Amino acid sequence: MNEMPPSPWIHIGECPVCVNGLCRVRTCTVEAGSAHFYAMCDECEALWLTPNTDTPFSFPDSCDPKCPICQQDLYGQQAHWSLADELRGSEWMSNAIFDVPNLDSLAPDSLATLDDDTNYGQDDSSPQ
Amino acid sequence: MIGKRTLATGSPRPFPTKWTVGLIALLIGYALLQPQLNKRFGWQLPSLSSLQQHEPAIPHSSNAATDEPLRYGLLRETASDDFISPGGLRYTRGSAEGHRLKHLERHLQDDPDRPGKHGVFNGDMPQVLRWLDEAYTLAKRGGNGTKKNEEDGRTVYEVGFPEPVGYIGGREGRRDNHPDARHIRLVVDGNKVITAFPF
Numbered sequence: 001m002n003e004m005p006p007s008p009w010i011h012i013g014e015c016p017v018c019v020n021g022l023c024r025v026r027t028c029t030v031e032a033g034s035a036h037f038y039a040m041c042d043e044c045e046a047l048w049l050t051p052n053t054d055t056p057f058s059f060p061d062s063c064d065p066k067c068p069i070c071q072q073d074l075y076g077q078q079a080h081w082s083l084a085d086e087l088r089g090s091e092w093m094s095n096a097i098f099d100v101p102n103l104d105s106l107a108p109d110s111l112a113t114l115d116d117d118t119n120y121g122q123d124d125s126s127p128q
Numbered sequence: 129m130i131g132k133r134t135l136a137t138g139s140p141r142p143f144p145t146k147w148t149v150g151l152i153a154l155l156i157g158y159a160l161l162q163p164q165l166n167k168r169f170g171w172q173l174p175s176l177s178s179l180q181q182h183e184p185a186i187p188h189s190s191n192a193a194t195d196e197p198l199r200y201g202l203l204r205e206t207a208s209d210d211f212i213s214p215g216g217l218r219y220t221r222g223s224a225e226g227h228r229l230k231h232l233e234r235h236l237q238d239d240p241d242r243p244g245k246h247g248v249f250n251g252d253m254p255q256v257l258r259w260l261d262e263a264y265t266l267a268k269r270g271g272n273g274t275k276k277n278e279e280d281g282r283t284v285y286e287v288g289f290p291e292p293v294g295y296i297g298g299r300e301g302r303r304d305n306h307p308d309a310r311h312i313r314l315v316v317d318g319n320k321v322i323t324a325f326p327f
């Protein structure tokens with residue numbers, strides 16, 4: 001799966017468990033086409049079903065991680081970091097943080113670094 | 129044979145001075161240019177010191193007991209894509225990147241666009257893996273400068289190091305001029321590494 005990172009970064013804040021992780025919103029789709037949302041720390045994989053890190057969280061099985069809502073593969077083709085359009089009309093739209101990259105991050109001296117790192121957040125579940 | 133030739137000619141023919149000087153100049157030029165060329169063009173020319181040590185170019189060495197290659201010269205593969213370190217940490221498939229080692233590699237470079245902090249290790253993978261083993265050993269022992277927090281099956285260890293092991297990147301790190309990071313936070317499930325980064 002070659003999913004580009006969404007822009008802006010959509011999250012519900014920093015992770016209360018591992019501190020540096022970002023609790024990013026994910027979209028998962030069932031076969032019928034309806035989407036559901038949850039937040040996942042992109043470091044420790046803590047999961048939230050509501051857009052508030054003060055609410056209870058859980059962890060997926062580290063060997064066989066599943067979507068906390070539909071139990072499909074957590075990193076399957078049907079799931080990805082959310083795009084803003086997908087969240088319209090949901091409680092996530094009004095509660096999530098839409099972090100637009102700073103304009104100074106597009107200064108010439110940082111462009112090379114950004115170009116080199118466009119894969120961050122890819123859902124590549126292929127064996128390494 | 130050299131010995132015979134020496135006998136036949138009386139004394140070995142001296143190596144011309146201009147050749148010696150030229151060879152030395154060539155070696156100095158290579159030593160100076162090699163890192164620049166690698167950086168500029170992404171080549172993998174070996175350094176002179178690595179050539180002297182006859183080390184293999186690939187990041188594998190041999191496990192004397194089983195004679196199987198070790199990933200990054202340290203990790204033994206116990207099953208497909210399942211690696212164990214000398215300190216007992218397991219690196220398995222998982223994370224959005226597909227493998228915990230791939231996720232760890234994300235912490236070898238800055239992500240300046242990322243909101244908040246992004247811990248970046250100073251060293252390469254072998255160095256990072258050795259630091260993680262050290263952190264794991266110290267944290268399990270519960271010594272000074274270590275913290276342990278358990279959350280629903282995940283254990284979060286924090287370990288202080290006397291010297292910087294990395295720096296703080298991401299947007300917040302950039303705003304603060306990339307301060308040194310002297311701690312490692314290691315998240316494990318049992319002995320399986322979920323993530324680790326400097327802070």
Ligand SMILES: [Zn+2]
Pocket residue numbers: 015016017018019021022041042043044045046
């Ligand atoms: Zn976390």
Ligand SMILES: [Zn+2]
Pocket residue numbers: 028029036067068069070071072
């Ligand atoms: Zn799902």
